[in-house]
Amino acid sequence: MSSVKEQLDKEKLPSHVAIIMDGNGRWAKKRGNARVFGHRNGVKAVREVTEAAAELGVKFLTLYAFSTENWNRPKNEIDALMSLLVSTIASETKTLMDNNVMLKSIGCKETLPKSVQEKLASCKEQTKNNDGLTLVLALSYSSRWEIIEGVKKIALEIKNNNLEPSDINSEVFGQYLETANMPDPELLIRTSGEFRISNFLLWQIAYSELYFSDVLWPDFRKEHFFEALLDYQGRERRFGKISDQVKK
Ligand code: FPP
Numbered sequence: 044m045s046s047v048k049e050q051l052d053k054e055k056l057p058s059h060v061a062i063i064m065d066g067n068g069r070w071a072k073k074r075g076n077a078r079v080f081g082h083r084n085g086v087k088a089v090r091e092v093t094e095a096a097a098e099l100g101v102k103f104l105t106l107y108a109f110s111t112e113n114w115n116r117p118k119n120e121i122d123a124l125m126s127l128l129v130s131t132i133a134s135e136t137k138t139l140m141d142n143n144v145m146l147k148s149i150g151c152k153e154t155l156p157k158s159v160q161e162k163l164a165s166c167k168e169q170t171k172n173n174d175g176l177t178l179v180l181a182l183s184y185s186s187r188w189e190i191i192e193g194v195k196k197i198a199l200e201i202k203n204n205n206l207e208p209s210d211i212n213s214e215v216f217g218q219y220l221e222t223a224n225m226p227d228p229e230l231l232i233r234t235s236g237e238f239r240i241s242n243f244l245l246w247q248i249a250y251s252e253l254y255f256s257d258v259l260w261p262d263f264r265k266e267h268f269f270e271a272l273l274d275y276q277g278r279e280r281r282f283g284k285i286s287d288q289v290k291k
Contacts, residue, residue: 047269051099055276057229059103060096061251063243064088066235066259079123084261086131090138095265097142097176099272103225104178107243111151111185125156128182132162136169143175149221150184177225184221186245193219222247230275232268234260252278 064085071081089106096104109124132146139146146166155163159182196219200206206215217223227247233239236257240248254271256263281289 047266047273048099051269051272052276053100056099056101056272057275058101059105059226059228059230060101060272061105061107061228061231061244061248062092063107063231063233063241064260064263065233065237067261069235070259070261078120079127081259081261082120082124082127086127088260088263089131090135091265092263092268093138093144093176093178094142095268096178097144101176103228104176105149105181105222105228105244106179107181107184107241109150109182109184110242111183111188112242114154114183125159129158129162132159132166136166139166139170139178140173143173145170145173145175145177146180147177148180148182149189150180150182151188152183154183179222179225181243185242187242189221190246192221217246220246227251229280230254230271232256232271234258234263250280250282252280 067081067085068078069081070084071078074080092106093104108128113124114121138144146163148163148167152160152163163180163182193216197206197211197216201208222244227249228244228251231240231244231248231251232254234256236255238255244251252275254274256267256271258267279286279289
C-alpha cells in the first residue's frame with residue numbers, strides 16, 4: 044500500500060489551505076498539565092504542516108494562531124502564548140529560509156505586544172524574497188473585525204471621491220480585506236473534533252471544502268495533513284452548478 048502522500052494527485056493540490064488549530068488545552072489536560080504545555084507542543088505540529096505544505100508546493104498556508112476572542116483568556120495563558128510566538132518565530136526563521144517560505148500575518152497587529160510585533164516584522168523582512176510557500180499567521184484576527192475594517196476603508200474611499208458605490212463588487216471588496224491578493228482557501232481544516240468556524244475567514248471560505256479531524260492539534264502530523272488533502276481531492280467542487288457541468 045502506497046503512502047498517503049504518494050496517493051496525492053500533484054496536479055490537483057489546493058493553492059491555499061487554512062487551518063483552525065484546536066485542542067491544545069485538552070491535549071495538555073489529558074496529560075495532567077497546564078494548557079500552556081499544549082500550546083508548546085502545538086509548535087511541532089505547526090512545523091510539520093508548514094514543511095508538508097512547502098514540500099508539496101501548496102502556495103498559501105494560513106494558521107489561526109490567536110483570535111480576537113482569545114484576548115478574553117486568562118492573562119497567564121495570553122502571556123505564555125505571546126512569548127511562545129516570539130520564541131518560535133525567532134527559532135523558526137532559519138527553517139523558513141531553508142524551505143523558501145515567506146512569512147505574512149493577518150489581524151490587528153497594533154494590539155499585539157511590541158515584542159511580537161518586532162519579531163514578526165523582522166521575520167517578514169528576512170523572508171520577503173522567498174517565493175515558495177507563503178505562511179500566513181492569523182494573529183489577533185477575527186473575520187468580523189476584518190470585514191468591518193474593510194467596510195470602513197471603503198467608506199473612506201467613497202468619502203474622498205476615490206470610489207463610487209457602484210464600483211463595489213466581490214473582487215473590489217476582497218481587496219479591502221487582510222487577505223487582499225491571496226486566493227481564497229480551497230480547503231479549511233479544523234482539528235480536535237469541533238465543528239465550528241469560530242469567526243475565521245468568513246468571506247474567504249464561501250466555497251471552501253471543510254475537513255474536520257478528531258486529532259488534537261499537538262498530535263497533528265504530516266500524515267494527517269496529507270489525509271486531509273486526499274479527502275479534498277475526492278470531493279466534487281460544483282460552485283453552485285450541477286455535477287454534469289463541472290465534470291470534464
Ligand atoms: C487552540 O487550542 C490553539 C490556540 C488558541 C493557539 C495556537 C497556538 C499554537 C499552536 C502555538 C504557536 C503557534 C505558532 C504559529 C508559532 P485551545 O487552546 O483552544 O485548545 P482547547 O480547545 O483544547 O482548549
